[in-house]
Structures are given as C-alpha cells and as structure tokens.
Amino acid sequence: QVQLQESGPGLVKPSQTLSLTCTVSGGSLSSLPYFWSWIRQHPERGLEWIGYIYNSGSTYYSPSLKSRLTMSLDSSKNQISLELTSMTAADTAVYYCVSQSWSGSGSYSPLDWGPGTLVTVSS
Amino acid sequence: DIQMTQSPSSLSVSVGDRVTITCRASQGITNDLGWYQQKPGKAPKRLIYAASSLQSGVPSRFSGSGSGTEFTLTISSLQPGDFATYYCLQYNTYPITFGQGTRLEIK
Numbered sequence: 540q541v542q543l544q545e546s547g548p549g550l551v552k553p554s555q556t557l558s559l560t561c562t563v564s565g566g567s568l569s570s571l572p573y574f575w576s577w578i579r580q581h582p583e584r585g586l587e588w589i590g591y592i593y594n595s596g597s598t599y600y601s602p603s604l605k606s607r608l609t610m611s612l613d614s615s616k617n618q619i620s621l622e623l624t625s626m627t628a629a630d631t632a633v634y635y636c637v638s639q640s641w642s643g644s645g646s647y648s649p650l651d652w653g654p655g656t657l658v659t660v661s662s
Numbered sequence: 663d664i665q666m667t668q669s670p671s672s673l674s675v676s677v678g679d680r681v682t683i684t685c686r687a688s689q690g691i692t693n694d695l696g697w698y699q700q701k702p703g704k705a706p707k708r709l710i711y712a713a714s715s716l717q718s719g720v721p722s723r724f725s726g727s728g729s730g731t732e733f734t735l736t737i738s739s740l741q742p743g744d745f746a747t748y749y750c751l752q753y754n755t756y757p758i759t760f761g762q763g764t765r766l767e768i769k
Contacts, residue, residue, distance in 0.1 A: 576758075578758075585760060585762055585763060586706075586749060586751070586760040587760075588756075588757045588758035588759070588760075599756055601756075601757040602757065603757075635705055635706075639753070642694065642696075642711050642712045642715075642753070643712055643715070644692060644693060644694055644712055646694045646753050646754055647753060648694070648696050648708070648711040648712070648753050649696065649698075649706075649708065649751065649753065649758070650708055650711075652705035652706055652707070653705065654704070654705055655705050
C-alpha cells in the first residue's frame with residue numbers, strides 16, 4: 540500500500556481555477572501499476588469520481604467534468620496534479636487522491652485514499 | 663452512467679447485531695463492486711473488493727456476496743467500532759459510481 544497526501548488552497552473564488560497536488564510515498568509513481576484518481580465528496584451530494592491518470596500519462600475524465608479538468612503527473616516529484624477551471628459553489632467538496640489497484644477481474648478498484656482536503660468555493 | 667441504489671439509507675442497530683446492506687446496479691457489473699467504511703472526518707476505507715474478497719487486515723465478520731446487479735455486505739456481529747457509514751461503488755464501467763451510503767446508528 541502507498542500513502543497519499545493532498546495539498547492545495549482551502550478557499551477558491553468563483554470562476555477561478557483549482558489546483559491540487561497529491562504526493563505519493565511508499566513507491567514510485569512510474570513503476571507502481573496503479574491508476575491514480577481523484578474523488579470528491581460533496582457535503583450533501585455524496586461521492587463523485589473525477590478521473591484517473593496512469594503512469595504512462597494516459598487519462599480518463601468523468602464526462603461531467605471533462606471540459607474543465609486536467610490531470611497530470613510528475614514522476615520526478617512522485618506527484619499527481621489536478622486542475623479544475625471555472626469553479627462554482629457546486630464544486631465545494633472534500634477532494635481525495637486515490638490509488639486504484641488491479642482487482643483480479645480486469646478492473647481497477649479504489650484502494651488507498653489520502654486524508655482529503657476541503658475546498659470551499661466562495662467570494 | 664451506472665446507477666447504484668443502496669439500501670437502507672440508515673439503520674439503527676445494537677452491538678452484536680447481524681447487519682445486511684444491499685446495493686443494486688442499474689446494469690450488470692459482473693463482480694466489480696467494492697464496499698467501503700467511512701467514519702466522520704476520515705477517508706473511506708476499503709473492506710471488500712471484487713464483490714466478496716476481504717481486504718487484508720479487515721476483520722472476518724465483514725463479508726460480501728453477489729454478482730451481476732445485486733450485492734450484499736454483511737456484518738456478522740456488530741462491534742462498537744463498526745458504527746460508521748458504508749458505501750458501495752462499482753468500477754466495472756467508467757465513470758466509477760457510488761451508492762448513497764448506509765449510516766449505522768446506535769439503537
């Protein structure tokens with residue numbers, strides 16, 4: 540298992556861009572066979588999967604966020620990043636960095652989660 | 663998107679009770695389903711993956727079953743540390759989707 544730690548601003552103004560970073564420890568991003576994901580939890584609307592990036596740099600984004608979302612990774616720093624543009628109050632949530640591991644069925648199951656970081660969108 | 667319908671939304675239970683939580687997928691997901699426990703202020707923790715495989719380190723009183731569209735999480739004898747919210751999620755088809763959660767409350 541790996542350890543994940545999110546970092547970023549706790550407060551973002553409407554229309555601004557959110558930038559979050561996840562630092563991975565306990566293994567190398569470039570060699571671990573995981574999908575690296577972001578999941579958020581809205582105060583009243585539950586859990587929402589945002590997207591993943593693989594160590595090759597390939598990505599898959601949730602269709603509902605695809606037009607505003609960019610994920611990247613920096614193997615030299617063992618970090619994954621998320622950028623979400625045009626933030627609104629509906630984006631207020633706790634954002635989690637999550638590893639997805641092979642589950643034996645051809646699919647990747649969410650396994651390790653960071654502690655999460657609360658992002659509030661407000662002027 | 664695949665819709666995950668979880669029931670009940672809350673359950674009032676006592677230590678020692680047997681607890682069953684159900685999750686239904688809007689279409690078949692083979693066994694690509696996980697169960698997670700979340701305590702207040704903490705991240706979810708994986709209990710079960712592949713519908714019935716117990717995550718390493720998780721007590722054996724937790725078990726999962728099901729395939730296709732119907733899944734169940736069972737806690738055989740509830741312990742004090744088990745009062746939490748439980749979520750199912752499917753990872754068969756992207757985007758990954760979640761059940762609404764089941765909150766276990768002390769009776």
